[in-house]
Amino acid sequence: MVTARLGHPHLGLGVGLRSVHYPHILKEHPEVDWFEIISENYMDSQGRPRYVLEQIAERYPIVMHGVSLSIGSTDPLNHEYLHKLKTLGASVHAHWISDHLCWTGVAGRNTHDLLPVPLTEETLRHVVDRIRVVQDVLERPFVLENPSSYVTFACSEMPEWEFISRMAEEADCGLLLDVNNVYVSSVNHDFDPIEYVENVPHERIVQCHLAGHTNCGTHLIDTHDGHVIDPVWELYRRAHQLTGGMSTLLEWDARIPEFPVVHAEVLKAKQHISDELESPQGTPRPEAAKRSHAEDDVDNHISEPVVPHPAVLVAAEVE
C-alpha cells in the first residue's frame, strides 16, 4: 500500500529560487513555505550563488530540481553529475531531487532543452532501468516531472499518462505533476488534460508545478514568463482533490517580476484549494478545462523568439 505523496512531507506553497530575487529574500526573509532550486546553478558554484543558497537553506526547506539528468537519453548516465547532485542534496538537506522525463542530448552533446521521448515499451524499459541506477546513487527521494512538449512520435505506443504511471510504478519513484505542462502538451497534442490528471497514480505525486506559458495560436510554449491561466488552475484543483494535497511550486523564469508578485501568484493556490473544499460534493468542473483552449488568449504581442524554459544562467556580478 503506497501512502499519499509516497509519505513525503507536504511542504506547502513554494517559489522557484532565481538570482534576481536574492537581495529581496536575504533582506526581507519573506514568508515562503519552501524554495526549489535549479540544481545545475549551484552544484559547481564556489561563489555567490552557493553562498546565498546556504543562507536560504538555513531558513527554508529546499527541493532540488534539475534540467540535465537526461534520463531518457541513450548516452550513458553522467556519474560525475550524479555524485555532484548527491553532494549538493546532502549539503542543503534537499527533501527530494527532481528532473524531467526527457533527454537533453545524445552523442555527448547537450542541447540544453528538455526533449520528449517516444512513448514505447522499449523507452519505458530504458528509462525505468536508469531511474533505478539514479536512485541507488542519490540515496535521496527521486521524482520525475512530465515535460511540456511540441512533437509526438509516430512510433509511440501509449498516452503519456500511461507511460509516466507505469514508469513511476515500475521504478518506484515519485512524480512531479506540472499541471501547466499537462495543459501545454494537451493543446499541442490534442489530448484531454483532465483524463491525464485523473489517470496518473495520485499517491505517487509528491509535488506539483504551476507556471505561465505563451499561446502562439497554433500551439502553446512553456515559457514560464507570466501568470497561471484559469484552465491550468482548474487542473490544479482537480489534482489537489485527487491527491489530497501536494507540495506546490510556482516557476517564473523569464520577464521575472519582483518577488512579491511571484509569491502572490503561488498564494492564489490557497483560494483554489479552499474553493475546492467548499464546493458541494467537491465536484470538479472538468468541462472548464476541456474548453480552456478558447479561454487562453493568443499572445499577439510576441516580438522576440519564444523560447521554452529552461534557459538558466547566473550572470556574473561585477563591481
Added chain:
Amino acid sequence: MSDPVSELNRLQRWMQSVITHPDGVAAGIDSDSARQHIDVQRSAVEEVISRSQALDSIERLHVYGNAYYARLIECMGGEFPATHAALGEEAFSGFVMGFLQVSPSTSYTLGELGRAFPEYLASSRPPREIDGPDWADFLIELATLERTYSDVFDGPGEERITLMQADDLLSIPPESWGDARLQTAASLRLLTFQFPVQEYAASIRKQEEATIPQSAETRLAISRRDYIVRRRPLAPLPYALLRQLQQGATLGAAIETAVSNAETDVDMSTFAARLQEWFRSWTGDGYFVGVDLESDQSVTK
C-alpha cells in the same frame, strides 16, 4: 532483429541533427548527418514525427529548432553582455551560431558554454588591415574579459578565509623579506589588453552610453571580494611585480625581475615608498592569503 535501445538512439541522433541544423529543421531533415540515422524525406517525415491538428510535423520540429539557437544565444548574451552590445544583435547571434557549430555544449551546465568563445573569436578573426590593435582585437579582448568575470564570480574565492592584511606583511622580520613568497588569492587573475575593455564593459553593465575606446595598453588585476568581481588597472611596474609574485617568485626575486625588465628607468629613491603603497592597496583588495618564509615556517592567515 533490431536492438530497441539502438532504435531509440537512432531516433535521438536523428532528432538532434534535425533541430540543431543551422539552416533550419527542413534542411536538417535533408542533411547527411540526419539521414545516416533515419533516411526520411521531408514529405514523409510524418512517419517519424506525427502532425497535430494545427501543425504539420516540420512546423512542430521547428519549435525545437528555433529554441535551440535562441536559448543558447540568449545565454551567451547573458554571459557576454558587452561583447553583445559591441557587435549588435545580428552579428553577435551570427558569431554564436558559428561558435556552436564548432563548440556545441557537451556539459551538463550552461556555465561551461562560453568558455571557448574568446578563443573562437580569435580563431575566426579577419586578416589585419592596419598596424596595431584593430576592431577584432577589441572584441576578442572584451570577450576574454567577460569570460574571466564569469570564472572569477563563480570559481574559488577567499570569502571564507582570513586574508593577509598590510600589518601582517609588516610583521615579517626584515631579514626574511627577500626570501618570503606571498601566496596569492585563487580568485586573482592578471590580464593585459590592448584596449581598456573593462571601461566599456562597465558602461554596458551599468546600461550607460558606451563608445568603443581608443586602444591603450591596459593591465588588470581581477579578483573577487565579498562575492563580487573587482578589477584594478595597474601600471606596468606593479603589474610585473604582482605577476612575478603570483608565479611564485620570492619577494626579492620578484622585485629584481620587475625592476630590471622595466621599459623605463625606475626611480629608486621613491621605490620603497611606492612599494609600500602598492602592498597596502593589494592587501586591501585581498590579493594575498599567506606568506611562506624560506625557513619553512609559513604564516597562513
